Amino acid sequence: MSVKGLAHIAIQAKDYKATISFYIDVLGFKLGHHWSLPSFQIKEASMLISPDQRTCIEIFDNDAVIAAQGKKALSEEDIAHGALLHFAFYVDNVDEMYQKALAHGAKAFIEPDSLSLGEPPLLIKNAIVHSPNGEVIEFLEEVDFDMSNYTTSYRDASKA
Numbered sequence: 001m002s003v004k005g006l007a008h009i010a011i012q013a014k015d016y017k018a019t020i021s022f023y024i025d026v027l028g029f030k031l032g033h034h035w036s037l038p039s040f041q042i043k044e045a046s047m048l049i050s051p052d053q054r055t056c057i058e059i060f061d062n063d064a065v066i067a068a069q070g071k072k073a074l075s076e077e078d079i080a081h082g083a084l085l086h087f088a089f090y091v092d093n094v095d096e097m098y099q100k101a102l103a104h105g106a107k108a109f110i111e112p113d114s115l116s117l118g119e120p121p122l123l124i125k126n127a128i129v130h131s132p133n134g135e136v137i138e139f140l141e142e143v144d145f146d147m148s149n150y151t152t153s154y155r156d157a158s159k160a
Contacts, residue, residue, distance in 0.1 A: 008047065008056035009087065011135060012068070016044050016061045018105075019133040023048050023057060026104045027089065032056065041065045050089075057087075076134075086128065086136035097139045098127040105132035112139075 013019035023029040029048035036043055042064040048057045060066055091097040094112045102108060106129040114125045125141045 006055060008058050009084070010058040010060065010066070011133070012060045012062060012064060012066065013133050014062055015133065016059065019059055019131070020046060020048070022104060022106075022132050023059070026101055026106075027051075029057065086138050088126075088138040088140050090142055091139045092141070094125050094127050094139045094141050098129065101129045101131070101137070101139075106130060106137070109136065 011019070020031070024031065028051040030051075032047040032049040034044070034046045036045065042060055044061040045064065046059050048059065050056065089097075098108075098112050109130055110126075110128040112125065112127040114123060116123055122143065124143050126138055128136060128138045131137050
C-alpha cells in the first residue's frame with residue numbers, strides 16, 4: 001500500500017466569501033460541495049476542486065473549531081508559523097497569473113523570476129503572493145522533479 005496523491009489542503013478563511021471567490025475567479029477552482037457541521041461550530045465549509053480535478057482545497061469559515069497546525073497571525077503584518085509553509089500551483093504563465101492575482105487583491109511577495117536550484121541545476125520559473133486571505137501561494141511553471149533524471153540520488157548525496 002502507498003499514498004496515491006494529495007487529496008486536499010484545508011484552510012480557515014478570515015472572509016469566507018472573498019476567499020471562495022479568489023480561488024474560483026482567479027485560480028479557476030470549481031465548487032465541489034458545500035456544507036455546515038454545527039457540532040464543530042462550522043457554519044460554512046466548501047470543497048473546491050482544481051482545474052485538473054486532482055487536488056482540492058477545503059475552506060472553513062473563520063469561526064469553525066477545527067484542528068490546525070501552527071497558529072493564526074495576530075495582525076496583517078505578522079507572519080504565522082507552522083508546518084504548512086505555502087501552496088504551489090502549476091500555471092501555464094507565471095507572469096500572467098501573478099498579475100491576475102494582484103488585480104484580485106493578492107499582495108506581492110516575490111516577483112516572477114527564474115531560478116537555478118541544486119546540482120545538476122533544476123531551472124524553475126516562479127512567483128509568490130499572499131492571497132487576500134493570507135495564504136502564501138507560489139505560481140510555478142511546469143517542472144520535472146523526477147529523480148530518475150539525476151545521476152546521484154538524494155540519499156546518495158546526503159551521505160556525502
